[in-house]
Amino acid sequence: MFEDLRWLGIRWTEGPDCGGPYGPYAQSQRRTFYLEAWQRLRDAGVIYPCTCSRKDLAQAAAAPNDNDDNDEPVYPGRCRGRTDAGNFAQPAGVNWRFRVPDGEAISFTDLNLGAQRYVAGNDFGDFLVWRRDDVPAYQLAVVVDDQAMKITEVVRGADLLKSTARQLLLIRALAYPTPDYFHCELVRDASGVRLAKRHDALSIRHLRERGMSAAQVLASSTSVSC
8 A cells, every 4th residue: 555655656754654753653553542542431431341242233233224334333222221331441352332322413514525414323323442352443543543643634535424423422522622524525436336445456556557657547536436
C-alpha cells in the first residue's frame, strides 16, 4: 500500500513507516491506549460484558431490518441487563458492548454530505468495543487513536456514516474533543456496485502492471461512476 501511494505521488509526514510524534502507529502496539479507554468506559457503567455466541447473533440478524449488508446488526439485547462489569479486571474472554441511549437522535453535519441523523436503538444497537479474543474493536480503536494523535478532521468513505454516530457516543462518554468529519462518496463500477478490495482488476497494483502511468490512474479515477 505504501509503495502504491508513493507511486501515485502521495506523501505523508508521519506514520508506521516513518515515525512521528504520536507513535507507535501500528494498532497492535497501542494496547495501553485502548485499555485505558476500556477501563474508563467500564467504570462509567456504559459498557457491559456479552457472552452471546455467533449463532445467537446470526439468528437475531436474520430478522427483517434495514441494516446495510456490511454493517453490524442491531444487537438483540440479551446481555444488556448485566451489572457485573466491575468484576472484570481485564476485557479478555467476553465481548464488550456499549449500551446506546435508545431513542436518542445522534446528529452531526458532515463537511461533504451535510446534515446526518441516526437514532440509537433503531438505526444501530449496542455495538462492540472489545472482542472476546482480547482485541479492541474498530469503533473504540479509531476514537482513541484520533484523540491521542490530535486528529481534527476525519476523511473516509460514506459507508462509515453510521459508524460516526456510534463513535460520537464513545467520544461523549470519554469526554474527548469531537473532530470534523468528511465522508467521500463511494467509487462504483458502471453497474453501480461499489469497488472493493476483491475487485483486483481495478487495483492500483494491477493497473500499474498493465502499464498505466500514475497520471493516467489519477485521471481515470475522476471519471469512475460515483
